Amino acid sequence: MMSEDTLLLITAAVDGELSEGEMTHLVRALGASVEARGLYEKLKADRDRLRALPTIPPPANLLTRVMARIASLTPTPIAVPARRAEPITPRGIPTWVPMAIAASLLLGVAGSSFWFFTRDNDNASVARNEHRPPAVINSGANVPNGAASTAHSPLPSAPMPSEGGGGGFAKTELPIAPHPEAIAIAPQPRVPNRDLLGAHPPIDLPRFDLVEVRLPFLKPLSDFDRDDVRLQLTNELGQDPAFRIDLFTRNLTRGIELFQSAARASGLVVHADASTLNYLKKGQLGAVAIYTDSLTARQLTALFTRLSVQDAKVSPHLFDMLHAAPVSREDEVEVRRLLGVDPGLFKRPLPERRSKEGEIGKSVSAGTADQIVKSIATGKGKPAVNSAVLMAWNPVAGRTPPTLSVELKSYLSKRSDRKPHAVPVIIVIRHGNG
DSSP states (O other): OOOHHHHHHHHHHHHTOOOHHHHHHHHHHHHHOHHHHHHHHHHHHHHHHHHHSOOOOOOTTHHHHHHHHHHHSOOOOOOOOOOOOOOOOOTTOOTTHHHHHHHHHHHHHHHHHHHHHHGGGGGGGSOOOTTSOOEEEOOGGGSGGGOOEEEOOSSOOOOOBOSSSSSSBOOOOOOOOOOGGGOOOOOOOOOOOOOTTTSOOSSOOOOOOOOOOOOOEEEEGGGGGSHHHHHHHHHHHTSSSOEEEEEEESOHHHHHHHHHHHHHHTTEEEEEOHHHHHHHHHTOOSEEEEEEOSOBHHHHHHHHHHHHHHHHTSSSOSEEEEEEEEOOHHHHHHHHHHHSSOOOTTOOOOOOOBOTTSSBOOOGGGOOHHHHHHHHHHTTTSOOOEEEEEEEEESGGGOOOGGGOHHHHHHHHHOOOOOTTBOOEEEEEEEOOO
């Protein structure tokens, strides 16, 4: 069943609102689902039919008729807002009583607070006796070296005789001199680091290393006339054992014909499955796969460069983007099903051992009867021919079983051992965003 994301991509593509990246996802979705392709073609056909409908001008008196119709309509009566409901006051209680209670409570709280905070200041007017010994108190941790200190007693001393001539006593305020031992020296306050942005972190953070991100190769085929693009693809194909190259085209049938022409000019023999070519003529395939493990990275780059030169002679161009990425395990499974054998995508060929004279180090008796027969049967005495096979890739139902494809059997019988530095590739030619 088609997913919601694929449905959104299809509708946006019909409206012409897809970006380049979204169009790539749409192409993959269309190549993987027959239902999605059918819906896409149906919506495009509906869009084209709507655009082809004739434009009918409105009547000349349309505005007059509309305004007359509006004037004939009876206006909607305006609803009068109801009177706001008044709070219900219990019968027998005047409305000022709650306000008086609230004011009384506020005054009571204010008076109590004032009395509580000023009651300790009443003893300030009582005379103090400076000759009375101070009381001993424990100042705790505020005293340096943990020693106890003394302070003056807050209790009033005996009244002193007045300085006047009378024999009475008078209350006078005398200044209280602090006792030397009663002064507690507090520790120096800690200076906080208030600079949150510029302060040093309390711990050592680990060092960040530079991480290089490897992106897949994605370039238009028309850019292969540039040296930097060709060098980039050559370097990319040398970093992994096997690659899958997706080549997007606007016309699948003509694109495959142009690729076969470029392959012949590059010395690559393509064994095209007859059933696949028949499905192509009927328009029943969305993608084909070309497998080869005979070319090196430089030869593959030269093949796509030649294809770019031939495509430049066609107007409009048939090919769009070329995407190269390392082969995944899913691709390996698909190639096994396609060929009916395990081509060994992730197996690197062993380098040839050469003797001091530069020749391959083999003794005279190294060849056996089986090897001689195989050489005669496969024609190994002749120079090795670079070959490839073309099969249906998508939909899977259109693939020819490996045991029934004559061209596939011919390719496998002529396929020689993989040469050193050869890169196995799956070239998938599929519909693009044309």
